[in-house]
Amino acid sequence: MADTISVVESVSSLTTDATTHTNEAAQRRRYRLATELVSVDSYDEAGNGVRDPYRAASVPIYQTATFKQTSATQCGEYDYSRSGNPTRSHLESHMAKVMGASRAFAVTSGMTALDVIMRLVRAGNHVIAGDDLYGGTNRLLGFLREHAGIHTHHVDTTNVEAVAAQLEAGPVHMVLLETPTNPMIRIADVQRIATLVHERSPDAIVVVDNTMMSPFLQRTLNLGADIEYHSGTKYLSGHHDLMAGVIGVRSAALAERVGFVINAAGCGLGPFDCWLLLRGVKTLAVRMERQQRNAERVAQFLEQRGFRVHYPGLPSHPQYELHRRLADGPGAVLSFETGDTQLSERIVESARLWGISVSFGCVNSLISMPCRMSHASIPAEIRKARQLPEDVIRLCVGIEDGDDLLEDLDRALRVAGCSSTNTASEETPSAPHSPVTSTV
Structure with a gap:
């Protein structure tokens, strides 16, 4: 084909637009990111943003549905909390600064964030998405294909050539990435893909689910993404005591479209x-640093035991160097394979300190089998086709004492029947099991 994409040539550098955005985002920050996370501006002297006349150390909670006006013909800055609320404005202004976005939006969950984003495409449009996705994302994309006529093409987004081939196959209106992917912890080269998409399909929107890294470790708008979103329920909050989603948008024009949808749908x-959420974000740096340290120890421990471990902080990870270029750390989520589904079930059920639960990002350590829980909504035949092992165990590492986590995991492995390697002991029978299913 004469016009075949030369991936090496077309993605050798970021676009000028993305570079300009990176510089502008850096200029908005006064301090290093860990400091900015704690520094919530309560008053903007220039009058361009949030304003609290009393300069409260903690942002006030404006627990009101509506606001009284002083005029019958003109409304003030706020009139109805569906459209805007001072507490939400403080949060959104803070998240825009942290994410390097022109604007940020807070909605009711991470899936709400994705639902809002998907309303930017319409019936007959085509979306490229990964083949290793969170189960809820996969479910929504399937629903939109059936009921809204939005066509999703699942490809290996960790392979830039595969994305390029799909761009050549026909019109593309959105590219949806996870990196690292959930649960196999594969890495998508956001920088190269964003440049490629913007060159070949200038009107397409590049969207990244950055939940697993958080803005503390990875800022994908600076890498060329148009939209970055998070399940705020996870690392941004850190305590699993609320549901929230956050959307960061790179361009003001696209942000206007996102804001319109949120107001119209009433999902702020x-x-x-x-x-x-604003309170949780302030401690993101210290939580993530501790969780990441623990995760590195856990990953090394499991690899030494002979398991196949998926974690970008291990030099054995096939995309170790790529992840180091994109992010400031490997994060605190990892997965490993045992080679035996029943053995995996016994390990999960033998853990004491590690709670059996979906989700990740809280201060407590969690353990789960994705194919039984977070990804159970994906049909088994599709999981197999996408090479999602039924035996894979996902660990979401918390802030507990690292020695306690390792000791509890070691005990669970021994109780489950593991020898010094990742094989089951012959004398340990398979425990009876009722499969756990989840609608998450």
Whole structure:
């Protein structure tokens, strides 16, 4: 083909637009990121943003549905909390600064964030998405294909050539990435893919689910993405005591479209949850640093035991160097394979300190089998086709004492029947099991 994409040539550098955005985002920050996370501006002297006349050390909770006006013909800055609320404005302004976005939006969950984003495409449009996705994302994309006529093409987004081939196959209106992917912890080269998409399909929107890294470790808008979104329920909150989603948008024009959808659909985050999320974000750096340290120890321990471990902080990870170029750390989520589904079930059920639960990002350590829980909504034949092992165990590492986590995991392995390698002991029978299913 004469016009075949030369991936090496077309993605050798970021576009000028993305580079300009990176510089502008850096200029908005006064301090290093860990400091900016703690520094919530309560008053903008220039009058361009949030304003609290009392300069409260903690942002007030404006727990109100509506605001009284002083005029019958003109409304003030706020009139109805569906459209805007001062507590939400503080949170959104803070998240825009942290994410390097022109604007940020707080909504009711991570899936709400994706639902809002998907309303930017319409019937007959085509979306490229990964083949290793969170189960809820896969479920929504399937629903939109059936009921809204939005066509999703699942490809290996860790392979830039595969994305290029799909761009050549026909019109593309959105590219949806996870990196690292959930649960196999594969890495998509956001920088190269964003440049490629913007060159070959200039009107296409590049979207990244950055939940697993958080803005502390990875800022994909600076890598060329148009939209970055998070399940705020996870690392941003850190305590699993609220549901929230955050959307960061690179361009002001695209942000206007996102804001319109949120107001029209009425899915903006309520004042109290905004306050909780803003409080959680302040401790993101210290939590993530501790969780990441623990995760590195756990990954090394499991690899030494002979398991196949998926974690970008291990030099054995096939995309170790790529991830180091994109992010500031490997994060605190990892997965490993045992080679035996029943052995995996016994390991999960033998853990004491590790809670059996979906989700990740909280201060407590969690353990789960994705094919039984977070990804159970994906049919088994599709999981097999996408090479999602039924035996894979996902660990979401918390802030506990690392020695306690390792000791509990070691005990669970021994109780489950593991020898010094990743094989089951012959004398340990398979425990009876009722499969856990989840609608998450």
